[in-house]
Every structure is written in C-alpha cells, then in structure tokens.
Amino acid sequence: MNRLGELERAIMEVLWESxxxxxxxxxxxxxxxxxxxxTTVMTVLDRLAKKGFVRRQRAGRAWRYRPAESREAYVAxxxxxxxxxxxxRQAALTRFARSVSGAxxxxxRAALEALSQAGxxxxxxxxxxDRT
Amino acid sequence: xxxxxLTLGAVAIGCVVAAHLLAGASWPRRSPALAIALWQALGLxxxxxxxxxxxxxxxxxxxxxxxxxxxxxxxxxxxxxxxMLGAGTAARAWDVLTALRVLSLTAGILLLTLLCWILxxxxxxxxxxxxxxxxxxxxxxxxxxxxxxxxxVDHPAAAAYCVPGLRSxxxxxxxxxxxxxxxxxxxxxxxxxxxxxxxxxxxLLPFTALLRAFRWxxxxxxxxxxxxxxxxxxxxxxxxxxxxxxxxxxxxxxxGAYGGGRAPIGALAIASRPTATGMVATAAAPSGALPPGxxxxxxxxxLAARVARLLRPPPGxxxxxxxxxxxVAALLVIAPALALLLPM
Numbered sequence: 001m002n003r004l005g006e007l008e009r010a011i012m013e014v015l016w017e018s019x020x021x022x023x024x025x026x027x028x029x030x031x032x033x034x035x036x037x038x039t040t041v042m043t044v045l046d047r048l049a050k051k052g053f054v055r056r057q058r059a060g061r062a063w064r065y066r067p068a069e070s071r072e073a074y075v076a077x078x079x080x081x082x083x084x085x086x087x088x089r090q091a092a093l094t095r096f097a098r099s100v101s102g103a104x105x106x107x108x109r110a111a112l113e114a115l116s117q118a119g120x121x122x123x124x125x126x127x128x129x130d131r132t
Numbered sequence: 133x134x135x136x137x138l139t140l141g142a143v144a145i146g147c148v149v150a151a152h153l154l155a156g157a158s159w160p161r162r163s164p165a166l167a168i169a170l171w172q173a174l175g176l177x178x179x180x181x182x183x184x185x186x187x188x189x190x191x192x193x194x195x196x197x198x199x200x201x202x203x204x205x206x207x208x209x210x211x212x213x214x215x216m217l218g219a220g221t222a223a224r225a226w227d228v229l230t231a232l233r234v235l236s237l238t239a240g241i242l243l244l245t246l247l248c249w250i251l252x253x254x255x256x257x258x259x260x261x262x263x264x265x266x267x268x269x270x271x272x273x274x275x276x277x278x279x280x281x282x283x284x285v286d287h288p289a290a291a292a293y294c295v296p297g298l299r300s301x302x303x304x305x306x307x308x309x310x311x312x313x314x315x316x317x318x319x320x321x322x323x324x325x326x327x328x329x330x331x332x333x334x335x336l337l338p339f340t341a342l343l344r345a346f347r348w349x350x351x352x353x354x355x356x357x358x359x360x361x362x363x364x365x366x367x368x369x370x371x372x373x374x375x376x377x378x379x380x381x382x383x384x385x386x387x388g389a390y391g392g393g394r395a396p397i398g399a400l401a402i403a404s405r406p407t408a409t410g411m412v413a414t415a416a417a418p419s420g421a422l423p424p425g426x427x428x429x430x431x432x433x434x435l436a437a438r439v440a441r442l443l444r445p446p447p448g449x450x451x452x453x454x455x456x457x458x459x460v461a462a463l464l465v466i467a468p469a470l471a472l473l474l475p476m
Contacts, residue, residue: 092295093293
C-alpha cells in the first residue's frame with residue numbers, strides 16, 4: 001500500500017478510537033511516533049473528507065473531524081456487497097461459495113461428515129494446522 | 133436481401149431455442165470452457181441477428197422507394213405517423229407495409245442502442261462498486277500470515293471473494309480464517325487466483341448486463357446462472373491442478389454450511405433460493421461411500437454440482453463433440469456477420 005493510503009488508514013484508526021470529534025492538532029498528537037507535519041495530517045484529513053469517510057465541523061477557529069461511519073458499519077458494508085450478490089454485482093466481485101441456511105445447510109453438513117469419515121478415518125478436518 | 137433477412141431471423145430464433153437447450157444440458161460441466169464459448173457465441177449471435185433482422189426488414193422497404201435513405205426514412209416516418217394517428221384517409225396496403233418497415237427499422241435501432249447502453253451501464257456500475265470496495269479495503273483490511281497475498285476483513289461471517297481489475301485483491305473474512313484449515317485456505321486462494329488470472333469477471337459482465345435489461349426473460353436468467361456456475365467450475369479445475377481436490381470440496385461445503393450462520397448480518401447475507409432439484413448429499417460423497425440410490429437430504433444444487441465434480445471428475449468430451457460444438461459456436465458468430473455484410 002502506498003504511503004498516503006497507509007496514512008489515511010492510520011488517521012481513520014485514530015478517529016474511530018476517539019469518542020469525540022478531533023482537531024488536526026489532536027490527531028497529530030496521537031501519531032507522534034510517525035513524526036508527521038501538521039500540514040500533512042491536514043491534507044490527509046481533507047482527502048478523507050472529500051472521499052466521504054470523514055465529516056468535519058467548525059469548532060471555534062479550528063475544524064473538528066469525526067468518522068462518517070463507524071468501523072463496524074464499513075465492515076458490514078464490505079461484507080454485504082460481497083455476500084448479497086443478486087446478479088447485478090456478480091461481475092463486480094466473484095465469490096467463492098454462497099452460504100445457505102436451514103435444511104440446505106444441514107444437508108451440506110451431512111455431506112461434509114460423510115466425506116470426512118470416508119477420507120481421513122473419522123477426522124472432521126476442522127482443526128486448523130493438523131494437515132499443514 | 134430476403135435470403136439474408138430470413139437467415140438472420142432463423143439465427144435469432146435458433147439462438148433462443150439453443151440457449152434453453154444448453155441451460156438444461158448436462159455436458160457443460162464436462163467442458164466448462166467450451167460451454168462458456170458457446171454461451172458467448174449464442175449471446176453475440178442473437179444480438180447481431182435480431183438487430184440485423186429488424187434493420188433488414190426496414191431497409192428492404194426503403195431501398196424500393198425513390199430518393200436517398202434519409203428522405204425515404206422521413207417520408208416513411210411521415211406516412212407511418214399519419215397511419216398511426218388514423219388520419220382519415222383510407223390506408224392503402226402499400227402504406228401499411230411501409231409503416232411496418234419503418235417500425236421494424238426503428239425497433240432494430242432501438243435494440244442496438246439498448247444493448248450498447250446496458251453494456252456501458254454495467255461497466256460503469258461494476259467499476260464504481262470495485263472502486264468503493266478498494267477504498268474500504270484500504271481503510272479496513274489487514275494481512276495475515278495464514279493467507280499470504282490476501283486481505284483479511286474482521287467479520288464473523290465466512291466469506292471469500294476477489295475484486296478483479298488492474299489492482300485486483302483477494303479478500304478473506306476472519307470468519308473464513310476460523311472456519312477453514314490451512315489446506316482449505318490454500319485451495320480457496322488458488323480458486324480465487326484462477327478467477328483473477330483468467331479475468332472471469334469479463335466473461336460474466338455481458339451476461340449480467342443482459343440480465344439487467346431483460347430481467348423478465350427466463351433465458352437471460354438461465355444464461356446468467358449457468359455462466360456464473362461454469363466460471364466457478366473453471367476456477368475449481370484450475371485450483372485442483374496443483375492442490376488436492378478434496379480440500380477444495382470440503383472448503384466449499386464448510387463455507388456453504390457454516391458461512392452465514394454465525395453472522396450478525398446473516399439474514400441479509402443469505403440469498404436463499406428454493407432448494408435445488410433432486411441433488412442429493414450422496415453426490416457429494418466419494419464413489420462407493422454410499423450405495424447408489426440411497427435417499428439423502430437435498431442440498432443446494434450449485435454447490436453439490438461443484439463438489440460432486442471435484443470428487444468424481446467427469447470424463448472430458450469426445451473429440452468429435454468438441455469439434456462439432458466449436459464449429460456451432462464459430463458459425464453463430466460468423467453467419468449473422470456474413471449475412472449482414474455480403475450483398476445478396
């Protein structure tokens with residue numbers, strides 16, 4: 001990942017951690033180990049605001065920034081587009097396998113069980129690392 | 133001219149009939165690549181032949197009329213409008229014929245425009261969705277030594293997918309990391325890499341585009357579903373060339389069975405379709421494990437088909453059949469083009 005992308009990510013982490021909107025100076029303060037210029041942080045926050053990931057509001061003389069959505073909301077969005085494919089998005093992403101529920105899932109479990117017993121002598125294969 | 137129009141019309145209708153037959157055929161799983169080529173030829177052949185037929189009927193009439201194309205279209209349109217408005221005068225057979233021809237030509241042009249438009253719209257939608265995915269992944273995803281080269285998203289649902297394109301990515305959820313063992317994860321990665329390398333997304337694009345425009349059409353739905361399944365089978369084949377098929381099969385079953393259950397967004401993630409026809413769990417068991425004909429619970433048709441194929445690879449198609457099907461595919465593309473281009 002390029003440096004700007006990595007910075008965007010680090011700054012989002014800071015904003016997600018904070019309960020309140022933060023000024024540029026406060027964000028910089030949380031990233032002291034990176035030795036960033038004040039203007040760099042401001043530029044990246046601007047970029048994030050343009051992309052819609054960050055909202056900003058005037059607080060006195062300074063801008064305060066907060067995430068547009070929680071981290072969980074963005075993760076949910078990612079997974080929804082990935083899992084809920086109804087034709088249209090099929091070409092946008094290609095999914096490994098569709099998950100099913102109820103009787104269908106039961107049948108898959110039965111097939112998996114039959115396969116495990118026929119193969120490695122009863123091992124379910126669920127424990128990671130035993131075949132590495 | 134009449135011969136060309138007749139040929140085109142026959143190809144257009146033949147394509148729809150052939151698509152129905154192909155959707156129900158069982159040989160495609162023996163040779164997914166050839167079947168995909170045939171689907172593509174059917175799609176292209178149908179489009180060119182249908183537009184050609186409509187335009188050909190219209191053009192035939194206009195060529196008879198005096199004057200240049202543009203003026204005759206204008207004259208024809210005026211006449212057609214007059215007819216449609218029922219402008220009092222007794223319509224002669226000649227006028228009705230001209231009106232029909234103009235209508236046919238217009239329909240041809242509209243169809244061509246529609247087909248081009250839906251393709252562009254689909255490309256646009258796909259690019260936008262991928263852009264959003266990459267932006268979010270840039271902020272959220274991280275690496276994991278268990279899946280080298282893939283991005284991991286912290287979510288309890290089991291999901292694995294790829295974002296194709298010039299800056300492609302393979303995404304694995306934390307749920308999938310927990311669910312699958314190391315060998316199964318390697319199989320999943322190999323499967324996704326096969327998608328990316330072969331640009332299967334470009335194969336799917338025209339068919340999803342067609343479905344967007346003709347959502348009411350059973351053929352469009354069948355074509356879309358079949359091509360999506362065939363593409364998965366191609367990636368399965370590629371993955372199992374270097375890795376044991378068994379791990380890929382168990383990974384498929386595990387994601388299918390447990391993937392959605394643990395997810396808080398499960399209700400949305402599970403796009404439940406009616407349970408597939410007659411595919412039984414015995415199909416997923418290795419040959420000899422269960423006596424043939426043992427009644428088993430029905431399982432999802434597409435997953436079962438993929439698993440059964442991995443565990444008991446079907447024999448390839450005989451050479452004459454491959455040559456015949458290849459020739460049909462080539463003919464479907466060449467014949468409409470020739471009928472349009474060659475003066476007759």
